[in-house]
Amino acid sequence: MPDPVLVWFRQDLRLSDQAALAAAMREGPVIPVYILDDAAPGEWKIGAAQRWWLHHSLESLAKDLEDRGSRLILRRGNSAEELERLAKETGACAVHALSHLEPWWRNAERAVARRLPLHLHDGALLLPPECLKTGGGTPYRIFTPFARAVMEHMPPAKPMPAPKRIDGPAKWPPSERLSGWGLLPAQPDWANGFAKEWTPGEAGAAKRLRDFDDEVSGYDPARNLPSCEGTSRLSPHLHFGEISPAEIWHRVSGKGEGAAVFLKELIWRDYAHVQIWVMPEYGSKNARGTFDNMPWRDLREAKGDFAAWKLGRTGYPIVDAGMRQLWATGWMHNRVRMIAASFLIKHLLIDWRHGARWFWDTLVDADYANNSVNWQWVAGSGVDANIFSRIMAPLVQSPKFEAADYIRQWVPELAQLDDKVIHDPDAYDARPRDYPAKRVGHRQGRERALAAYRHVKR
Numbered sequence: 001m002p003d004p005v006l007v008w009f010r011q012d013l014r015l016s017d018q019a020a021l022a023a024a025m026r027e028g029p030v031i032p033v034y035i036l037d038d039a040a041p042g043e044w045k046i047g048a049a050q051r052w053w054l055h056h057s058l059e060s061l062a063k064d065l066e067d068r069g070s071r072l073i074l075r076r077g078n079s080a081e082e083l084e085r086l087a088k089e090t091g092a093c094a095v096h097a098l099s100h101l102e103p104w105w106r107n108a109e110r111a112v113a114r115r116l117p118l119h120l121h122d123g124a125l126l127l128p129p130e131c132l133k134t135g136g137g138t139p140y141r142i143f144t145p146f147a148r149a150v151m152e153h154m155p156p157a158k159p160m161p162a163p164k165r166i167d168g169p170a171k172w173p174p175s176e177r178l179s180g181w182g183l184l185p186a187q188p189d190w191a192n193g194f195a196k197e198w199t200p201g202e203a204g205a206a207k208r209l210r211d212f213d214d215e216v217s218g219y220d221p222a223r224n225l226p227s228c229e230g231t232s233r234l235s236p237h238l239h240f241g242e243i244s245p246a247e248i249w250h251r252v253s254g255k256g257e258g259a260a261v262f263l264k265e266l267i268w269r270d271y272a273h274v275q276i277w278v279m280p281e282y283g284s285k286n287a288r289g290t291f292d293n294m295p296w297r298d299l300r301e302a303k304g305d306f307a308a309w310k311l312g313r314t315g316y317p318i319v320d321a322g323m324r325q326l327w328a329t330g331w332m333h334n335r336v337r338m339i340a341a342s343f344l345i346k347h348l349l350i351d352w353r354h355g356a357r358w359f360w361d362t363l364v365d366a367d368y369a370n371n372s373v374n375w376q377w378v379a380g381s382g383v384d385a386n387i388f389s390r391i392m393a394p395l396v397q398s399p400k401f402e403a404a405d406y407i408r409q410w411v412p413e414l415a416q417l418d419d420k421v422i423h424d425p426d427a428y429d430a431r432p433r434d435y436p437a438k439r440v441g442h443r444q445g446r447e448r449a450l451a452a453y454r455h456v457k458r
């Protein structure tokens with residue numbers, strides 16, 4: 001019997017279109033392994049909402065492996081040390097994995113490669129980042145030409161089906177128990193709304209895609225309306241790699257204008273990953289250095305405003321609905337993410353990094369590339385970003401994107417108000433007693449933000 005081969009699962013918790021698994025199976029018996037490494041990412045260790053997801057996703061992956069005669073070996077600790085230990089225990093001769101661009105994963109890949117033969121494969125993105133270079137030979141920093149260049153390489157290779165059987169070693173190494181990892185919230189169980197909304201795992205991802213396939217023709221303009229289920233909600237499945245972007249591409253492309261707009265959003269995901277590949281500290285550092293001069297409010301002084309934002313009690317119904325949806329379900333509609341992030345950064349003049357960290361802990365789709373690049377896009381500090389002085393007006397955005405039903409769903413205090421009044425009850429002297437007053441007036445917040453921005457422009 002040939003020596004066994006380790007397959008190192010990370011944010012690729014699937015069996016179909018899994019190039020690392022397919023390559024390992026060609027070499028010998030396979031030992032699938034997941035290592036929970038909380039030290040390597042430092043401040044970016046997996047947040048609370050995603051721990052809930054991870055628990056269920058690993059459970060699902062383990063079952064899918066067992067159905068094919070295999071197992072999932074769980075270990076905790078430093079990835080390189082644990083893989084080396086497993087290789088010694090089992091006589092495994094190599095490690096196969098998909099490559100990932102988060103800075104901690106790139107460091108871990110280098111550390112593993114120093115100890116063991118490591119074979120990295122593509123499949124986390126539509127295209128590996130080295131494939132695309134501008135005429136000057138540098139990676140793209142601006143989205144539009146990047147998207148054009150991606151399109152020239154599309155479609156991606158056809159996705160591979162999941163194997164029917166996976167041969168394992170004669171003797172399995174011991175595994176930790178998932179229930180011992182404490183990934184699920186205990187007291188209080190704040191995630192009880194999550195299970196109604198989500199089915200983590202490969203089968204859940206495939207079902208989401210099938211359901212969305214029926215809706216994709218209406219993606220544009222439905223994607224902008226928070227009251228509609230107009231988007232795919234594939235983001236957490238994509239983050240955890242329960243479905244490959246190539247699989248999504250092949251399922252959806254050619255289905256009209258709605259599908260074309262949707263696939264462009266999927267290219268934003270690749271774009272964001274290229275940006276963290278070029279600038280690994282994108283999550284903590286302004287991509288435009290001039291933003292280092294921004295006089296953000298000190299969080300001690302702005303503590304009340306920050307808490308109100310997190311709790312969905314800012315007095316701006318659309319912002320509050322979004323923040324409460326986030327807390328209840330671990331997800332927020334993209335249009336509302338933009339409004340809520342802009343409100344924090346501009347109206348409350350709170351550094352985008354504080355908002356990004358809150359999202360990191362509360363989103364089930366928290367993704368280092370997508371989160372960092374989008375927060376910096378809203379702040380204006382990103383390489384290809386919105387202009388800071390274009391300040392979104394939540395009270396205008398809310399009726400424009402027909403958010404009345406969305407507000408009713410997430411802000412029950414306002415549920416009795418009619419469509420005209422609900423976006424800004426104060427304007428009609430109709431604010432219920434139990435709904436808070438605005439933390440800051442729109443004009444006052446806007447002027448303060450623009451005055452602060454003068455320090456950046458200097």
Ligand SMILES: Cc1cc2nc3c(=O)[nH]c(=O)nc-3n(C[C@H](O)[C@H](O)[C@H](O)COP(=O)(O)OP(=O)(O)OC[C@H]3O[C@@H](n4cnc5c(N)ncnc54)[C@H](O)[C@@H]3O)c2cc1C
Pocket residue numbers: 223231232233234235236238239262265266267268269270272332333334335337338341359363365366367368370371372374375378
């Ligand atoms: C402040 C802010 C923070 C964000 N943080 C995250 C995050 O941590 N993780 C995350 O996946 N997305 C993030 N996004 C992007 C976007 O809001 C979500 O990807 C989207 O809402 C997910 O819902 P969906 O799967 O239904 O999207 P769909 O509209 O169905 O899009 C399909 C897929 O394309 C990708 N995508 C869509 N929009 C974007 C975008 N603007 N940037 C990058 N990829 C995109 C996602 O993978 C998404 O699942 C953020 C946006 C903002 C404004």
